[in-house]
Amino acid sequence: MIVYGPIPSRRLGQSIGINNIPPKTCSYSCVYCQLGRTNHMTIKRRAFYEPEEICREAETKLQQLEAENRRADYFSFVPDGEPTLDVNLGKTIKLVKPYGVKIAVITNASLLWMDEVKEDLMQADWVSVSIDAADEDTWRKVDRPHGLLEHQDILNGIIDFSKAYKGTLVTETMLVENVNDHAACIERIAEQLARVCPSKAYLLVPTRPPAEASVRRPSTACLKETVGIIRAISGAEVECITGDEEEEGFFFTENIASDLLGIAAVHPIREDIVSTLLEKRNAEDRSILNELLEQGRIIEFTYEGRKFYRRKI
Ligand code: SF4
Incomplete structure (x- = not known):
């Protein structure tokens, strides 16, 4: 993408x-x-x-x-x-x-x-x-x-x-x-x-x-x-x-995994923003995010006390 x-x-x-x-x-x-x-x-x-x-x-x-x-x-x-x-x-x-x-x-x-x-x-x-x-x-x-x-x-x-x-x-x-x-x-x-x-x-x-x-x-x-x-x-x-x-107003389509990967490739995204987006799409069980983390396609980072996600390059 x-x-x-x-x-x-x-x-x-x-x-x-x-x-x-x-x-x-x-x-x-x-x-x-x-x-x-x-x-x-x-x-x-x-x-x-x-x-x-x-x-x-x-x-x-x-x-x-x-x-x-x-x-x-x-x-x-x-x-x-x-x-x-x-x-x-x-x-x-x-x-x-x-x-x-x-x-x-x-x-x-x-x-x-x-x-x-x-x-x-x-x-x-x-x-x-x-x-x-x-x-x-x-x-x-x-x-x-x-x-x-x-x-x-x-x-x-x-x-x-x-x-x-x-x-x-x-x-x-x-x-x-x-x-x-x-x-x-x-x-x-x-x-x-x-x-x-x-x-x-x-x-x-x-x-x-x-x-x-x-x-x-x-x-x-x-x-x-x-x-x-x-x-x-x-x-x-x-x-x-x-x-x-x-950090306000990100947009997710129905394909949340693809959207997350696309944004996180160039723009490390804060955990609370991801949670809000998942909630908006009724996907608050976080399984999509957890799957991407398990597959190693997204990595978790902490910076200045906040958790971020970034695509694995
Ligand atoms: S190293 Fe990173 S921040 Fe610097 S110019 Fe290249 S892409 Fe931009």
Whole structure:
């Protein structure tokens, strides 16, 4: 299953996920990644799934929603890795667009120095690019990039893209305590943001089980200071996403096992949310969940005292 959800998102409303990259193929291996460490590290774009297959699944998902009198705000490319590694990304966007649902892509921006990646993303309505650091040392510590990537090329690629892109461009900075939350590091990020001029600069903290157990969220005081520095230097509108905002309103069809697997593949899901969803579908005996756990298709995790489920990669 490539198309999943929709999952609720503070930024995108009800967003149907498109998982166009198999686990876990990425150009980075971020310390905070909720999918665990990257086991297929690459910067080579290639085909993964047939765009027509993705399109068929997207259509089916829209039909399921319509049958329940629900609608989606976005199709969002949020896969098990970096979406721009898919050489068919542009073609897939073109095929899905006629359905009349806006298209979002959340990218780590590592390939934005490539013209063909810029061209693919130009077709999306909303693009989020990661800027976790604007100095090379911190970038290497937090994002742990592929060895052939050049940080300056990426920063320049983001700026070039921002000048040409006509849709809504936002940035995403994941803050990790004692890694990229120092004032000097934040100032450099803010200077980069001033060049990019995003519609909004989102600051995130790790709220789901990260790749490295040592990863911690910065303190509230540090976050407040960070917001102040970024606003003052970049002039950008800043918004913090720090926790439970996106956990309401998940959608399950009759095929609960398939829905759970689809969402948990890219979005570790809290135990209380799963329980509520099972109750809504009158499946409160939890046998579906227990079966997936026994089969080893879903794994249980605890993070910050809360239990989560994630698909086994
Ligand atoms: S957080 Fe995104 S960019 Fe970083 S390793 Fe995970 S999938 Fe790749």
